[in-house]
Amino acid sequence: MSKYFMLQDQQKCIGCHACEIQCKSHKGLPNGPNPCQIIPVGPQMINDLPRASFIFMPCFHCENPWCVSACPTGAMKRRSKDGIVFVDHNLCVGCKTCITACPWGAPQWNPEIGKVVKCDYCMNRIDEGLKPACVTTCLTHCLNFGQTEHMPLIKRERYAKAMAASKGAAIHD
């Protein structure tokens, strides 16, 4: 795992897809590749109320990334200072081994350049002290980004408040 963590607050996500579009816009991508993606599940009736989940899928930036091990040219790299996994387009030959290797489908195919693109937490922005594109403009601020140990304790806080108010549990989780 990189030293960073991206936390999606499901309770606040409305599945609007602004994250996906900002990501594509920022990286200048054509239709097709989605370095991050919202996968809607539902709605379905749960205890007589309609509920839906919008699962946010970026790259998880693994500690021992399958994609890096699989890459035959060394194009897929893990940045030593913070563990961000990224593609060096000078070295990528478009063999797609990383797409096969990744258990979560994070590496994406960019047909315009015949190479792989993937979520790199917008490391150009991070190096400028900014947050990734998707997080910065997230409509409801449901995407949070930071160092893993500093991430907001959203779920614990929400649970604690609900408990204190004797409401049993968080309403949506």
Add this chain to the structure above:
Amino acid sequence: MEKEVYSLCFMCSIRCPIRVLAKDGQVTWIEGNPHVPGMEGSLCPRGVAGINMLYDDQRVQSPMIRIGERGSGQWRKATWDEALDLVGNKLKGIIDEHGGHSVVLGERTQLATHVSKTFLKAIKSPNHFTHDALCKGSVNTACRSLFGYTDGEIGIDYKNTKNIVLFGRNIFEAVAVKEVNNLMYALEHGAKMTYIDPRVSITATKAHRYWMIRPGTDLALNYALINIILSERLYDAAYVNKWVHGFKELQEFVNDYTPEWAEKETGISANEIIDFAREISRDKPNVIFHFGYRGANHVNEIYMRRSILILNALMGSIESQGGLFFKKGPGAEGGKPARKLVSQEFPKIDVPRFDKAGTPDFPLPDPAHGVGQILPYAILNEDPYPIKALIAYRFDPLMSIADTNLTKKALDKLDLIVTIDINYSDIAWYSDVILPESTYLERTDCVQQMNGLKPQMFLRQQVVEPRYDTWDGVMILKQIAERIGTGEYFPYNSVDELVDWQLEGTGFVRDDFNKKGFVAYGKKQIFWDREEGLKFKTPSGKIEIKSSLLEDAGFSSFPAYESIEPPPENKFRLVVGRNAQHTHVSTQNNEYLNYICSENELWINDKKAAKLGINNGDQIKVTSAVGQGTIKAKVTNLIHPEAVFMIHGFGHEAKSASRSFAKGVSDALLQENIYDKIGGSPAYHDTFISVEPL
């Protein structure tokens, strides 16, 4: 070279404040204005797709003159001089022969609407209308009937609410960034949300209570709620005694509308209605019965909207924290608003509007917006007089006015159709001349007067030079005016000069907007004193549940409820709505937005679909009395069996917009052009359609 510009988005009409970065003349980044509470960087999907519109090579790149039949898509490129001369000459001929009132201009209300209105006033035409009337004319009339203010003068304090009720106001899909974030804040802090809709939307999935109401019966639900609130004395008695006119009459009126009666009509159990009335009254006055964003569903729309507003009045939530409030203008802080061109002296107009709004024939709709759906009838019947020319300004009558075939038939009678737009909209495609406007990233715009709890002004500012041969709308109209001899009403040579003229006397200058994108007249939120200081603009000075506006015009304040019949055998009530990726009819061809959502589907109840032999994903035929089309079926248990649903804005006919061309079905093609004859809204949900497998 990198540059930072504060501006206003224009991917929809909300005008969210944005911060834009550009490098070497190219826009590189758009985010919500970080200085504005509720924005703080965030944007909606349409807002983040703005760069995509700027660089879209499928938008109209230069003035175009039609050379084939109308709608044939045969065009030739023209210079601005040539196109403007053509429009000017034709218009001049029409005005000389038939009078200025034979010219109609329809537009989506925007910052330069005062310029469009000036254009018509100068030629003695009363015929300006806005999209607003098609969206919420009856909400406007309902608000005026109760408070003397329009809906546009009323705001909602989502952030501090304790309990909110949404009647199909799909707030988490038909999104406005600040609203979403303020409501999300309230929910995070314990607010309760009730959502009422025949269909499960994303908003329903976030609600604490969801009612799949029988379509068209919200009014029955509200009368039953009022019944309980009165009989159990759950209302804010002090507020009601002081500020409500017609309380006794209301009591007598709702006496028979019991929860048990409403259960039969709406399908919502009487006990649930009673429990809910008791629950929400505990949170008064910090409650919101949302009066709607679009309010154009049924022929009795005005009474449905009034019933919602009456519920607020009973809760004392009007001019309350966490409830509704009246927007305060610069005057409340001793300031002055930006000037508008319509403040000039104009020649007197001595004919009624084409829609007769404000005359005894159609007394109550707001003439400031007009009634757009009357246009086809006015043209076809030459009633009240012949109409010869239409200027469609970022407004598409073919997809916004119900019954596209009827509208086309009317447009065919016109001598001139001119469209000012960015994209190849369907009306652009059907026009004689297209005058392309620059995108919001390529032009400065007129000042936004932002009235609210804290009066402010915002400014849309140019970020980059126009990419194609496009102009500012205010310069297009001025140049046409020059050619028809009314140029004197447009005392500016650029939009910058116009903005400077607007700001004269306000104490602010254009540079003041550079720091944060806006200027504020004061620092504190202004609420009127609820005990003594509520300034209702009705004749009684109170909230007129018994309405002089209605009754003076010969309408009842309390018409008896008429039961909603189920749809005829094998037919369904067509219900329409929005999602977060698209704005009305204007974004379907945007590459990224189209990629996320490229066509609409017809939601149909699973049990009904099984009977008809329709499977999920099937292409199906939909037919109404006025039109038909083919659409993909979405079979689901999440919609009421009497309704079918589709998203508005698909089924485009303009071939040059290739991504959206012929994708899905246009709701306007199927809907009948019927409307609320008192309030003015179209009745978009009063069309029944049949559905069959292909």
